[in-house]
Amino acid sequence: MAFPIILILIVIGFLFLFVWLIPVRLWISAIAAGVRIGVFSLVGMRLRKVNPHVIINSLIMLHKAGLSVNTDRLEAHYLAGGDVIRVVKALISADKANLNLTFERACAIDLAGRDVLDAVKTSVNPKVIDAPKEGTLAAVAKDGIELKVKARVTVRANLERLVGGATEETIIARVGEGIVTTIGSSESYKQVLENPDLISKTVLAKGLDAGTAFEILSIDIADVDVGANIGAELQARQAEADLKVAQAKAETRRAMAVAQEQEMRARAEEMRAKLIEAEAQVPLAIAQAFREGKLGVLDYYYLKNIQADTSMRERIAKPKEEEKK
Numbered sequence: 014m015a016f017p018i019i020l021i022l023i024v025i026g027f028l029f030l031f032v033w034l035i036p037v038r039l040w041i042s043a044i045a046a047g048v049r050i051g052v053f054s055l056v057g058m059r060l061r062k063v064n065p066h067v068i069i070n071s072l073i074m075l076h077k078a079g080l081s082v083n084t085d086r087l088e089a090h091y092l093a094g095g096d097v098i099r100v101v102k103a104l105i106s107a108d109k110a111n112l113n114l115t116f117e118r119a120c121a122i123d124l125a126g127r128d129v130l131d132a133v134k135t136s137v138n139p140k141v142i143d144a145p146k147e148g149t150l151a152a153v154a155k156d157g158i159e160l161k162v163k164a165r166v167t168v169r170a171n172l173e174r175l176v177g178g179a180t181e182e183t184i185i186a187r188v189g190e191g192i193v194t195t196i197g198s199s200e201s202y203k204q205v206l207e208n209p210d211l212i213s214k215t216v217l218a219k220g221l222d223a224g225t226a227f228e229i230l231s232i233d234i235a236d237v238d239v240g241a242n243i244g245a246e247l248q249a250r251q252a253e254a255d256l257k258v259a260q261a262k263a264e265t266r267r268a269m270a271v272a273q274e275q276e277m278r279a280r281a282e283e284m285r286a287k288l289i290e291a292e293a294q295v296p297l298a299i300a301q302a303f304r305e306g307k308l309g310v311l312d313y314y315y316l317k318n319i320q321a322d323t324s325m326r327e328r329i330a331k332p333k334e335e336e337k338k
Contacts, residue, residue, distance in 0.1 A: 039069050048074045054084065064086050078105040081311040082116055095123045103129040107172075110137045114172055121176050125224075135170035139230055142166045143179055144188040149238065152196035157244015160202055162192055163236040168227040178226030188232060191216035202239065209234040316335070 043050045050069065068087050082104075091097050100119045107114035114132065122129040142165070144150070149161040166188055171178065175333040186308050195215045199205050205212065213232040220230040299316075302308035 016090065027107065037209070039065060043069050043073060046076060048072045048076050050084070059089065061088065061092070062176070063091055064129060067097050069089060071097050074101050074105060078108060080108060085245055086116060090120045090123070093120075093124060095120055099130045100125065103133045106130065106133045106137070112136055118176070122172070125176050127175055129175075132170040132172060132175055132226075134170070135227075136172060139167050139169040142168055142184060143235075143333070144185045144192075144232075146280070149236070150192055150206050151240060152190050152193040154196055154199045154205065155200040157242055158202035159240030159243045159247045160196055160205055161236075161238040161240050162196070163181060164188060164192060164213070165233045165258045167233070168232040169230055171222075171228045172227060174224075175226045179224055180226065183225055184221065184227055184229065187221040188216060193222060208236060209237050244248065 038048065040055060042051065043329065048069070050072070055065050055069075058068060068084060070083075071087055081264060082101075087097055088100075091099060099118070100123050103119050103123075103309075104114060104116060107119075110133070114133065119129050122132060144164045144166050146212065149163050151159055151161050153159050161242065166184060168181075186299060192212055195212045196205055212234055216227065217232050303313075
């Protein structure tokens with residue numbers, strides 16, 4: 014009894030392994046679609062850890078579209094981590110649109126992390142990019158008036174430059190730079206308001222799509238708004254700064270004048286102190302002259318008369334208001 018059970022299990026295991034190695038339904042579908050694929054090729058895909066459903070379905074789509082790609086190339090792209098289905102769909106779409114897209118270039122685009130199918134769609138049906146993506150772009154004309162601009166850039170994917178080409182962010186940055194430069198070189202903001210297409214023509218003529226993965230078809234100014242008077246604000250700030258500088262210089266001069274006045278007062282006080290000290294030495298000198306016999310009584314009274322006469326003359330010369338004080 015044990016031997017038949019073991020035999021049955023072996024047969025079941027063999028059948029399961031056979032069905033897993035050889036997807037019979039998938040092989041029949043390929044034959045029915047006109048795709049010639051060997052049984053051993055399916056077994057080899059299983060052993061190489063390649064999903065046969067992806068490869069066979071891709072071969073069926075290519076055959077129905079009239080395209081021919083080697084099975085080994087599809088497996089190589091699958092093993093490299095690429096999306097075989099999207100590459101095949103991109104090839105079919107490009108062929109229907111008469112675009113020059115080879116299998117190698119499609120694989121390179123896919124392995125570079127770009128969506129090759131979306132790139133083909135963008136080549137056929139251009140898309141619109143807002144510049145900037147959010148809000149508006151501010152620029153100032155020569156007369157100091159600020160303008161806020163919103164632009165829409167129509168681009169088409171360039172399949173030849175898609176590998177290694179710059180992305181949409183570069184397009185947006187370059188268009189923004191071109192708009193700011195064009196408005197900044199305008200003599201008046203009125204010129205921009207009167208001819209907004211002048212911006213798009215000037216920016217478009219600069220070849221901003223060089224080195225990018227896209228081809229710029231048109232640049233349209235969607236909205237232009239007048240902002241603040243930046244020139245007047247800058248002049249007001251400059252005037253305020255000049256006023257502060259002038260005030261600081263005036264305060265410096267005033268401080269220097271006060272310092273000089275204080276210095277002069279200090280010198281006058283010093284001279285007055287020396288004068289008082291010198292006057293205090295006069296009586297001592299007179300007394301010393303009396304003792305030494307160098308000054309007589311008549312000389313002394315003559316000196317006193319001169320001092321009294323000088324004091325009287327000074328009193329007469331002073332105004333009456335100062336005498337009252």
